[in-house]
Amino acid sequence: MDDESTVPLFYQKRVPEVLIQNEDLSEEFYEILEDENLDAKQQEKLEREFATEIEVIKRDDRLDRIARDIVRHFPYRGYLGKGMVVSVDKFTAVKMYNKVEACWKQEIKRLVGQITNARDNDVKEKLKKTVEYMRAVEMAVVVSEEAGEEKKFDDQKLDIRPHRKKMDAIDRHGHDIEYRFKAPQDPLQLVFVCAMWLTGFDVHTLSTMYLDKPMKDHTLMQAIARANRVTSHVINSVSKKNGEIIDYYNVFRNMKKALADYAAGSEGKNEMPVQDKSWLFMLLDDAVEQGMTFCAGLGIDLEKEVLARNETFRAIGSFEGFADKILEKDEWKKEFAVYENTITGLYEACKPEILDDGTRSLVPVFQYLRGVINSIIQQQDVDSARNRIATLLDESVVTSGTGDLDNKVADMKVIFKGSTWILSKVDFQKLKEKFKDRKYKNIEIADLRAFIEGKLEQMIAQNSTRADFPVRLQEIIDRYNSGGTTTENYYDELVKHAESMKEEEERAAREGLTEDELEIYDILKKEKMTIEETNKVKLAAKSLLQRLKSERPRVLVQDWYKDSQSQAKMKTAVEEVLDKNLPDTYDRHLFQNKRDNVYDLIFEYSMRKVKWAV
Numbered sequence: 001m002d003d004e005s006t007v008p009l010f011y012q013k014r015v016p017e018v019l020i021q022n023e024d025l026s027e028e029f030y031e032i033l034e035d036e037n038l039d040a041k042q043q044e045k046l047e048r049e050f051a052t053e054i055e056v057i058k059r060d061d062r063l064d065r066i067a068r069d070i071v072r073h074f075p076y077r078g079y080l081g082k083g084m085v086v087s088v089d090k091f092t093a094v095k096m097y098n099k100v101e102a103c104w105k106q107e108i109k110r111l112v113g114q115i116t117n118a119r120d121n122d123v124k125e126k127l128k129k130t131v132e133y134m135r136a137v138e139m140a141v142v143v144s145e146e147a148g149e150e151k152k153f154d155d156q157k158l159d160i161r162p163h164r165k166k167m168d169a170i171d172r173h174g175h176d177i178e179y180r181f182k183a184p185q186d187p188l189q190l191v192f193v194c195a196m197w198l199t200g201f202d203v204h205t206l207s208t209m210y211l212d213k214p215m216k217d218h219t220l221m222q223a224i225a226r227a228n229r230v231t232s233h234v235i236n237s238v239s240k241k242n243g244e245i246i247d248y249y250n251v252f253r254n255m256k257k258a259l260a261d262y263a264a265g266s267e268g269k270n271e272m273p274v275q276d277k278s279w280l281f282m283l284l285d286d287a288v289e290q291g292m293t294f295c296a297g298l299g300i301d302l303e304k305e306v307l308a309r310n311e312t313f314r315a316i317g318s319f320e321g322f323a324d325k326i327l328e329k330d331e332w333k334k335e336f337a338v339y340e341n342t343i344t345g346l347y348e349a350c351k352p353e354i355l356d357d358g359t360r361s362l363v364p365v366f367q368y369l370r371g372v373i374n375s376i377i378q379q380q381d382v383d384s385a386r387n388r389i390a391t392l393l394d395e396s397v398v399t400s401g402t403g404d405l406d407n408k409v410a411d412m413k414v415i416f417k418g419s420t421w422i423l424s425k426v427d428f429q430k431l432k433e434k435f436k437d438r439k440y441k442n443i444e445i446a447d448l449r450a451f452i453e454g455k456l457e458q459m460i461a462q463n464s465t466r467a468d469f470p471v472r473l474q475e476i477i478d479r480y481n482s483g484g485t486t487t488e489n490y491y492d493e494l495v496k497h498a499e500s501m502k503e504e505e506e507r508a509a510r511e512g513l514t515e516d517e518l519e520i521y522d523i524l525k526k527e528k529m530t531i532e533e534t535n536k537v538k539l540a541a542k543s544l545l546q547r548l549k550s551e552r553p554r555v556l557v558q559d560w561y562k563d564s565q566s567q568a569k570m571k572t573a574v575e576e577v578l579d580k581n582l583p584d585t586y587d588r589h590l591f592q593n594k595r596d597n598v599y600d601l602i603f604e605y606s607m608r609k610v611k612w613a614v
Contacts, residue, residue: 006228010349011245011252012277014069057088057212057249058095066248067099070210071107073246074190075134076355078348080235081207082181083190084226086198088213090143091156093192094163096212097141100190108134138187140166140177142196184233198223204231207240212248220255224274238348245274281354284346288362291339298325298332302365323372324440330481333373340370376443377450421451423502428495435491445487448494449477455501462515464601465522466504473497516612517541523597524582526590533583540581544598547577549612556613561606574599 056062074083085100087093111131118124141163146152153160167177180186181197184205191197194213199222209227227243255274295302300322326332347354347363354360431448438444452473460466476497480490508518520541529537548556555573560566578595586594605613 005230006225007230007240008242009224009228009245009274010242010277010280011224011247011255011274012353013247013250013252014073054088057214058092063092063096063099066210066212067096067103069248070100070246071103073352074208075107075130075137076352077208077244078351079207079238079240080133080189081205081231081240082188082203083208083210084197084206085190085192085210086213086215086223087192087194089194090149090160091153091158092212093143093194094141094153094158094160097139097163097192098158100192101139104134104137104139136187137189139190139192140181140188141192142167142177142181143194144196184231198226201226202229204229205233205235205240206243208244208246210246210248211251213251214249215251220251224255239345241345242280242349244277277350277353280346280350284343284350284354284360284363287339287342287346288360288366291336291343291366292362294335294339295322300325302362302369319369319372320440320443322369323376324442326369326373327376327442327446330477333377336373337370340366343367373446376446421455423455423498423505426498426502428499428502432492432495435488441487441491445491445494448491448498452494452498452501455498459501459505463519463522465519469497469501469504511538513538513541517545520544520598520601523601524578524594526586529583533585536581536583540578543581544574544577545612547573548602556602556606561603570602571595571599574602 070085085093085096087096108131111127111134115124115127115131118127141160143163145164145167149160149164170176171180175183175186177188178197178201180188181191182203198219203226206226206229209224211223215223224243224245227245229243231240233240292302302322326336343363343366347360435441435444453470456466456470456473459469476485476490476493479485479493485493508515511518511521513521517538518541521538524537524540525534555566555570557566560570575595578591578598582591582594602613605611
């Protein structure tokens with residue numbers, strides 16, 4: 001974990017009324033259970049000497065409770081990674097599959113009923129997404145094969161045949177069940193095992209282990225390590241930050257010893273690398289408190305202004321003022337983003353339990369404020385922020401079944417909409433006049449700056465020689481952040497910069513060139529050219545593009561940059577066009593410099609497969 005080669009693990013004991021209390025199980029009991037294919041002698045010993053323990057573990061009403069809990073937990077986690085249910089033996093693994101599958105169908109039916117009765121469209125959409133996810137999830141039993149297994153399962157009134165068929169199947173892509181479970185986007189999401197895949201089997205997106213089997217020592221350590229693998233695979237914008245162990249058997253009494261023996265380093269032996277999940281809730285509360293302290297330092301008292309009136313979603317007009325304050329300085333905006341990212345990340349890790357917890361209402365407040373800020377700096381409607389809160393509330397409805405969400409969502413109002421800008425049509429004088437009367441000047445600045453940054457990105461993509469524009473913009477920003485410019489002067493400087501961008505955007509038309517021709521012209525031109533030289537350079541730019549795009553023999557062929565012979569042909573073609581068209585006043589050194597710069601541009605565009613080089 002210190003090296004970030006594994007993610008932290010958290011455990012949670014669930015369904016406590018059916019936990020096993022026997023602390024004195026013999027070593028032989030664990031050893032027998034480690035063998036997936038029990039022989040007759042082992043089976044007899046289990047049934048005779050450990051009958052009470054096995055009877056409790058496999059009791060039908062207990063398994064029913066666990067199945068319902070899995071269905072209540074798996075679809076509503078924060079990171080919807082893959083899951084593994086570990087049962088005491090093969091028969092129980094199949095039985096658990098059957099029970100979970102039945103509960104799964106019941107849950108889908110319940111959600112469909114909620115969709116029918118929901119009055120708010122946001123609620124319906126979120127419920128539909130949950131149903132879509134659940135319908136897409138595929139489950140499988142994965143157990144080793146043994147002689148006479150069909151009869152053994154038949155004797156237990158269980159059918160192993162469809163499961164064995166699936167275990168042996170190869171899909172249309174030639175992938176077996178092991179490959180499919182390891183593939184992040186494959187619909188096979190939940191497997192039921194008893195011994196297979198518990199050791200030496202890495203599935204990076206596996207994030208949840210449901211343990212219902214007595215285990216200890218190295219077997220337990222290897223089993224829980226299935227959930228601590230690092231992955232870059234993001235699901236629904238949520239990253240895997242931790243693994244979760246759901247303990248139905250009270251395995252954790254053995255986990256402490258196993259961790260002490262196998263996981264503790266020379267330092268910090270008292271700190272277990274697997275923590276109770278309640279620790280996540282404590283971290284979340286601490287992150288919210290730190291976020292509140294940060295906001296209070298800016299004069300933003302979220303609790304007093306919003307929560308104290310018990311009108312969290314009616315009082316959202318205050319958020320425009322909050323956003324204006326945070327946007328006053330870049331460092332404040334970045335700091336707030338760190339706090340909100342931390343809060344949201346911990347909130348996701350606390351799912352699904354936190355969805356039934358109504359005591360942490362400040363989480364959506366932080367998320368909404370972040371959404372308001374993003375709507376400004378990303379030129380988006382604040383409805384995107386509204387949807388973030390709707391998502392939180394909708395998920396609470398999905399799990400708890402309460403029905404007061406529609407009114408809460410309906411109370412939310414759109415308070416800000418990022419301006420829609422078209423640079424060629426902006427009246428900059430009116431812009432400066434309106435700014436003087438605006439209440440929230442930092443929002444106006446952020447809105448204009450966001451537009452400038454977005455427009456610059458487009459303009460540089462069109463013409464790489466415009467790199468000085470973002471440099472000049474950053475100088476304006478740095479000057480303001482250092483306190484060297486007033487708010488009014490900052491806005492004026494941004495307006496002037498936008499005006500210069502407008503002039504630049506119109507330059508191609510003034511020069512009688514296309515945007516592509518202008519870029520090559522800018523690379524080829526030199527300082528202080530005469531009219532005759534200017535015309536020749538323009539002709540060179542036009543001729544070069546024509547040579548590359550339409551004349552034969554073709555040099556702009558697919559993947560030409562990968563072959564040395566094709567590269568030589570390209571250099572020759574560029575040199576011939578430039579030698580023919582560039583002014584004679586270009587000496588050898590200048591000519592070679594311009595030729596190489598143009599060639600580098602062609603090479604880069606071809607490698608990236610963009611613009612005319614596709």
